[in-house]
Amino acid sequence: MANKEKFLIDRSRYDQADTVNTKFIADQGLNEKVVREISRQKNESEWMLKKRLDAFALFQKTPLPNFGPSLEKLDLNKIVYFVRPNTTEKKSWKDVPKDIRKTFDRLGIPEAEKKALAGVGAQYDSDIVYHNLKKEWEELGVIFENMDTAVQKYPELVKRYFMTDCIGINDHKFVMLHAAVWSGGTFIYVPPGVKVSIPLQAYFRMNAERGGQFEHTLIIVDKGAELHYIEGCSAPRFEASALHAGCVELHVHEGAKMRYSSIENWSKNTFNLNTKRAVVDKNGVIEWVNGNLGSGTTMLYPCSILRGEGSHSDSMGIAFAGAGQNQDTGSKVVHIAPNTSSTIRSKSISKGGGIASYRGHVRVTPGAQNAKVSVTCDALLFDQGSQSDTYPFMKIENNSATIAHEASAGKISDEDIFYLMSRSLSSEQAVQMIVSGFIDPIVRTLPLEYAVELNKLIALEMENSIG
């Protein structure tokens, strides 16, 4: 009974505004001066500054991608690339778009959380939120830290893994940009043999650099360890900035298991150009669970590099494209070592003129003996004007591989709707039930509160009561 107090969260503590210390907001646009200033303000070591500058030099001479949705409307010169922590902008609740406020109400998001998500309330201090949990992890040797803090506290560990052999700074234009201006994010290290039983979450990790759009997540799961990490939430994030170019690097060492769940629901004015990749060593397992609901344009292709013998990747994703949205998502797997396997399951829903595209890449290199791959893509189109595209690239260079891919696209069968209506459901309820069943394989892998929220949000989109 004495411990019960631990589990009651006093939410009123979140309603206090943070003290403003110094204020710094960079000018719009990017130049070397901004990059150096970011590094200076963070008090970074020389190696990090050099990485930023090298990346910036590459960014300047690299063109935009020549595939996927149009990025014409993305004006990189109008983005503010750095806002110092604890800087408050004069923003009020009434500036938040009506559809976002309505969604919060319908999802039952508590008052304080609404404001944090909308960027109008106080930033949460993660120390308050995770204080009790942190002690348990520390006893296990788990490090769960803000990325900026980790660079200072664990320099050797970070230097070894930060944008080295997982995502190099020269990967593509938006990785180059990210490497130059990254700020904030999450660093997790799980020592050998430690199995973290509860999912770690970054829901409240917004207290640090207000570079939510260039946050860097670096997770290392050492030999034989296990971790489930959840990022994001299904409630919409409102950002005035139009670009989200984050990076997620996962290192899954020998015999380790990692599940990375991410629900992204950026506001519809956002370009979501995230890069996510995992390198998996011998007998390691990586599981991706992705839900892409918001943003106007998304280009997101979580990638697994199976470089250790016997390693495995499992990727599940749901993408919802409503009016004005273009969700260009997919999965990539590269089989390098022998006896590796991967599965990809992708589901998409297009409604109200939305465009949902699956863009995948499976590569089996000459050394990947006995690779086994299974890819399944299903698309639901709700109405005329909506679009679904599938572009699965497969490059197979080893004759012992076994590869299977299948995809289907269509609308909800009238017979299925009739069946449910004949059991006294309304047509809307019937559609919602069928859609819930359609996305169930992904939803069931999420913790309960995420699953409930995700189902609710999809249901709201079906009702067309948002936006």
Add this chain to the structure above:
Amino acid sequence: MIKEYLIDNLIKNKDFPDWMIEGRNAALNKLVSLRHNTKYGLGMYPFFSPPDLGHLEKDIDLPITISAPDNVHIVSLTEALCIPYYQNILKEYYHLPFVPEKLPSTAYFLKAFIPSGYIIHVPKGFHDDSPITIDIQANKNLQLGYLLILADEDCQVSFIEKNQNTNPSTYLAALATNIIAQDNAKVEYTRLHKSVAPHFVLQSTTIGNNAEVTFLDANQGSTLAQADIRTTLVGEKSRVKHMHMIRLEKEQKYDVFSAIHHQGSHSHSEMLSKTILNDSSHAIYRGLTNINQDAMDAVASQKEDTLLLGEKAKIDTVPMLEIQNDLVQAHHSTAITHINAEQLFYLQSRGLSTPESKEIIMQGFLAPVWERISCKAARAILLS
């Protein structure tokens, strides 16, 4: 220098109409503007590059021999341009796929420099079980040709095209083909190629109301080949089958783009590809099914299967779907594997040698393709 060649050899000496010259110039400009070959994405590069334009010879007509019954009209391209009926048809279809469309650079080269060709006009109501045969035998360094096949209303006809160039010094043999199946026509077209010379095919098919085209592309071991094959289902209830039977060995290479565009309502398409790759052979297969927003109740399927037998054999495959209408059924599937050990053992245990057993399994693997061909003569060639 290139433009002078085009003007001197192809335009001054032959009476090409203005619309054709305009199209050729547009293709030439596109070719020149392409600084490098098309990249298909994610590390896939086509094997072909267009010939060095400084090596064009004066006579580059591709020898095409056509055998057909008397009531089938065979007209040379030059003659057809003087006949208003055929000129109108050429004007509508000659530049399909349209020059601005994203084509391989060799396609622009072909469209700019085609010197000659034929129109094969199958008349209304034509019905004959014997196929029309088209033999292509390149015998010079560079040869280009053109075929327009006009299957008139209500006809039922089959074609067998054979390209079996054995001249290893041929630089490039290329053929552009337009197939037009008018209302209620039924066309079966089998292309067989086993050429030691690099060859390129650009094919565009247009299918009218209730018409049906069954197309089989059988690569029986060409050294280096590329094909760009596109069909538009324009008419209501139009139907097409695109089939590919590819069997490569040694260091043979094949790059094929097979696309079907649904425009008419209740249209139906089936794409089926079976590929066997031995030794160090390499195939790039890109299949595209596009259903546009007007194609209500369209039904489309794609199936691509590959047997990778050679240790260094490679397959790049991209089965694509672009769906812009919710009232459709579309699906595709791809499987890449090797010979099933249990099946092999089963046959060996019945006294067959390993090569014999493998051959039977491979024939069984390919059977779903040739079984869809009704022309007996074509089947006989495929099975031989």
